[in-house]
Amino acid sequence: MSAIAAPGAGTGLEPLGLWARLSSGRTLPVLSILLVLIAIWYVAAFSLNAPFQRRLDGESAPGGTLAFVERTLNQAKPTLPSPHQVAQNVLENTFLRKVTSNRSLVYHAGVTLSSTVLGFVLGTTLGILIAVGIVHVVTLERSLMPWIIASQTVPILAVAPMIIVVLAAVGITGLLPKALISTYLSFFPVTVGMVKGLRSPETNHLDLMHTYNASPAQTFWKLRLPASVPFLFASMKVAVAASLVGAIVGELPTGAVAGIGAKLLSGAYYSQTVDMWAALVAGSVVAALLVTLVGIASRVVERAMGARPA
Amino acid sequence: MDRSLKLLSFSAAMNVIASPLKPADVVPRPSGASVVEARGLGLTFKTNDGPVQALTDVNLSIGKGEFVSFIGPSGCGKTTFLRVIADLERPTAGTIHVNGMTPEQAREARAYGYVFQAAALYPWRTIEHNVALPLEIMGIGKAEREERIKRTLALVNLSGFEKKFPWQLSGGMQQRASIARALAFDADLLLMDEPFGALDEIVRDHLNEQLLQLWARTNKTICFVTHSIPEAVYLSTRIVVMSPRPGRVTDVIESTLPHERPLDIRETPEFLAIAHRVREGLRAGHSYD
Ligand SMILES: Nc1ncnc2c1ncn2[C@@H]1O[C@H](COP(=O)(O)OP(=O)(O)OP(=O)(O)O)[C@@H](O)[C@H]1O
Ligand SMILES: [Mg+2]
Numbered sequence: 030m031s032a033i034a035a036p037g038a039g040t041g042l043e044p045l046g047l048w049a050r051l052s053s054g055r056t057l058p059v060l061s062i063l064l065v066l067i068a069i070w071y072v073a074a075f076s077l078n079a080p081f082q083r084r085l086d087g088e089s090a091p092g093g094t095l096a097f098v099e100r101t102l103n104q105a106k107p108t109l110p111s112p113h114q115v116a117q118n119v120l121e122n123t124f125l126r127k128v129t130s131n132r133s134l135v136y137h138a139g140v141t142l143s144s145t146v147l148g149f150v151l152g153t154t155l156g157i158l159i160a161v162g163i164v165h166v167v168t169l170e171r172s173l174m175p176w177i178i179a180s181q182t183v184p185i186l187a188v189a190p191m192i193i194v195v196l197a198a199v200g201i202t203g204l205l206p207k208a209l210i211s212t213y214l215s216f217f218p219v220t221v222g223m224v225k226g227l228r229s230p231e232t233n234h235l236d237l238m239h240t241y242n243a244s245p246a247q248t249f250w251k252l253r254l255p256a257s258v259p260f261l262f263a264s265m266k267v268a269v270a271a272s273l274v275g276a277i278v279g280e281l282p283t284g285a286v287a288g289i290g291a292k293l294l295s296g297a298y299y300s301q302t303v304d305m306w307a308a309l310v311a312g313s314v315v316a317a318l319l320v321t322l323v324g325i326a327s328r329v330v331e332r333a334m335g336a337r338p339a
Numbered sequence: 340m341d342r343s344l345k346l347l348s349f350s351a352a353m354n355v356i357a358s359p360l361k362p363a364d365v366v367p368r369p370s371g372a373s374v375v376e377a378r379g380l381g382l383t384f385k386t387n388d389g390p391v392q393a394l395t396d397v398n399l400s401i402g403k404g405e406f407v408s409f410i411g412p413s414g415c416g417k418t419t420f421l422r423v424i425a426d427l428e429r430p431t432a433g434t435i436h437v438n439g440m441t442p443e444q445a446r447e448a449r450a451y452g453y454v455f456q457a458a459a460l461y462p463w464r465t466i467e468h469n470v471a472l473p474l475e476i477m478g479i480g481k482a483e484r485e486e487r488i489k490r491t492l493a494l495v496n497l498s499g500f501e502k503k504f505p506w507q508l509s510g511g512m513q514q515r516a517s518i519a520r521a522l523a524f525d526a527d528l529l530l531m532d533e534p535f536g537a538l539d540e541i542v543r544d545h546l547n548e549q550l551l552q553l554w555a556r557t558n559k560t561i562c563f564v565t566h567s568i569p570e571a572v573y574l575s576t577r578i579v580v581m582s583p584r585p586g587r588v589t590d591v592i593e594s595t596l597p598h599e600r601p602l603d604i605r606e607t608p609e610f611l612a613i614a615h616r617v618r619e620g621l622r623a624g625h626s627y628d
Contacts, residue, residue: 233459236427240453241476242446251472255463334463335504 067112074111075101081108110303118307131287134311140288141276142315144204148211149272149319153265155212156219163220164227164253165245181217185210185275190282207279207288214275215268222264226257258334262327269319277312289315374438374528374560375401375424381432382419392585393419396433399579399588403527406554406561408571409579410617411624416586417564418456421530424562425453437528449477451528452521456536456564458513460505466516467492467501473524491519494553511542522553529561536566544602547573551600568621569605572596572613580617582624590620 075098082101083090090097102111110118119134126133159177163170189210196206230252238248280290289312296305332338380397383390394416401407409417422428423435426442437445445451452473460469467488474484492498495515505513514534521529535543551574554561565571571578572594580590594613596604604610 231459233455233457234461237453237455237459237472238476239427240425240446240451241473242449243476247476251475252461255461258463335465335506336463337506 070109070112071102074107074109077109078102078104078107106300107302110306114303115306115310118303119310122307123311134292134307137287137289137292137308138311138315141273141280141290141312142319144207144279144288145211145269145272145276145315145319147204148208148275149215149269151208152212152215152268152272153219156216156264156268157223157261159216159220160223160227161249163224165249177217177220180213185214185278186281188213189278193279193282207276210279211272211275214271218264218267218271219261222260222267223257226260227253229260230256255334258330259327262323262330265327266320266323269323270316273312273316273319372402373400373436374403374405375399375562376436376439377420377423377433378435379433380420380423380430380435382416382423382428383431394423394430395585395587397588399591401560401562401577403560404558406551406563406574406576407579408575408577409562409564409581410566410568410571411581411586411589411621412583413566414586415581415583415624417581418532419586420581421453421532421562421564425451425530449524450526451530452524452526454518454521454529454531454534456533458505458510458517460513460516460520462505465502465504466497466508469505469516470520470523473520477524479524487523487525491523492516494522495519495549511538511546514538515546518550527559529559531561532564533566534563535570543567543570548602550574555598568614568617571617572610573600573602573605578613578617580620580624582621589624590616592616592620 078101082097082104086097086100103114104110107114122132122134126135128135128139130136159173163173192210192213193206196202196209227249234252234256235248238252243251276288277290277293280288281294289308292308292311293305296302296308377397377399380394380399381392382394383392397420409420411417419428423430424437424442426446435442438448438450440448440450460466461472464472470488470491471484474487479487488501489498492501495518497512497515497519500508500512500516505516508516514537518531518534521531535546538546547570550561553559561574563571563574565574576594578592578594579588580592581587582589592613595609596613
């Protein structure tokens with residue numbers, strides 16, 4: 030009984046176990062790339078920091094070459110911090126600090142995350158609304174689309190301070206101005222994706238609605254919207270990453286005291302390069318997390334909508 | 340040699356039987372009772388390569404309860420004619436009435452169910468929800484909806500597949516689901532565009548039989564496009580032969596087969612006689628260009 034019940038038993042695949050799973054999956058390739066990158070990083074860190082270390086040591090260089098390498102890779106304010114310095118900083122400031130502490134990366138990531146999420150939600154909503162307008166009103170496409178495209182050619186770094194200053198002048202400060210910059214960056218991919226998605230139904234499917242004498246609203250809810258769901262999620266993945274960039278950029282000009290952007294800025298100001306790089310790592314972790322979450326949401330929704338399991 | 344001789348004797352036998360098969364448009368029909376009434380109907384598509392005459396001077400009236408097949412080579416306007424009836428295309432010449440109304444009014448009155456050549460099921464809806472789609476749009480209540488889904492799925496032999504998504508079904512089952520969807524809201528007129536075109540012979544036979552039974556039971560009017568001569572002869576009370584460039588009706592053949600049609604009626608001389616006449620009509624259309 031049990032021999033039949035266990036699928037794959039006795040096929041010879043079993044004893045390979047972990048190794049088989051590593052080499053057949055994505056883990057191994059990703060890990061090897063990571064190792065290569067870290068090696069390159071160490072070489073770069075050494076060559077960039079060595080000149081300063083030589084000047085620092087002057088004539089009386091203690092120890093041999095190995096000691097020199099060790100000192101070079103462990104400077105307090107290196108030009109390029111070495112991977113273990115960044116790793117140590119990230120780990121310390123993530124796990125060893127109270128989350129309310131100003132030095133905690135979790136705290137800063139949380140601040141940035143909240144404006145990212147708010148901006149992303151606003152941007153996605155706005156993007157969907159604009160797309161619905163464009164698909165249903167012909168004149169909107171011609172009048173609005175050029176402006177939407179133009180909006181994205183404006184460098185955000187130039188616009189962000191203006192938005193923050195203008196909003197501060199009318200008394201809006203804190204989370205919202207930063208979130209609005211995220212919105213500014215994230216609505217665009219959603220608009221483009223949703224316009225495409227809402228127009229994706231085949232002629233047959235649209236004709237069917239016509240034969241039922243369905244109203245435009247019924248066609249929208251029962252055909253266009255469900256057909257656009259895969260397009261929506263694909264564009265939301267882009268939009269969520271753009272939102273994070275927007276939130277970080279929004280923290281730069283405010284003289285904000287909290288957030289990954291603020292951490293980057295103060296790190297640059299005080300030449301705390303290790304802190305800066307740690308903040309960058311925190312940012313990438315947040316980005317990866319957000320994109321993964323959208324991916325999971327997309328898989329759950331598409332499975333519920335009858336998508337063939339891959 | 341042998342072959343041509345056989346053909347000769349066959350067509351001789353044909354002539355004896357062929358005499359009662361008169362073109363239908365010789366017999367005027369009362370226009371008041373007709374479900375579809377086309378007079379001098381024409382449709383020209385404007386394309387980038389100039390105008391395409393998809394239909395010219397089509398005169399046809401289809402009475403209530405008829406089963407009319409449209410047969411003809413590719414591009415002769417069969418789909419276009421069905422789409423004109425369904426108000427999916429506008430004619431550029433002549434008039435057409437559906438149930439005495441314009442096609443638009445008839446569509447608004449939900450006078451017909453349309454079965455496309457492809458099943459056209461919505462992939463994100465289960466089979467039962469696909470069948471429910473027209474019912475939802477027409478505002479039919481939940482209890483009644485469930486009752487009708489159950490009934491129409493049973494009709495096309497799909498009971499037990501309610502919760503499956505379209506991709507989990509074979510092509511033939513998908514097509515049956517799309518027929519169930521067209522039947523669910525009980526329109527008196529069914530427009531079917533090569534519904535069984537992609538199916539194998541056995542499944543096709545089976546569905547043909549079921550469709551005939553359904554038609555006999557419900558007294559619906561059915562317009563049915565096909566490329567298969569046996570299918571057209573087996574199903575129809577009348578067969579409309581069309582030919583391309585420009586798309587037009589070249590022959591209308593009244594069937595003399597009884598209403599009760601077991602599958603093996605297709606081996607009877609009467610059946611073969613009608614089939615022959617259809618083939619002749621198709622050939623005549625071809626030699627035109
Ligand atoms: N939307 C359209 N625009 C331009 N030309 C069209 C359009 N639809 C059909 N036609 C042309 O009209 C003619 C008739 O097409 P139709 O689809 O009615 O043929 P059909 O008899 O259904 O052929 P088939 O058996 O291949 O389905 C063809 O020449 C086709 O190219
Ligand atoms: Mg066709």
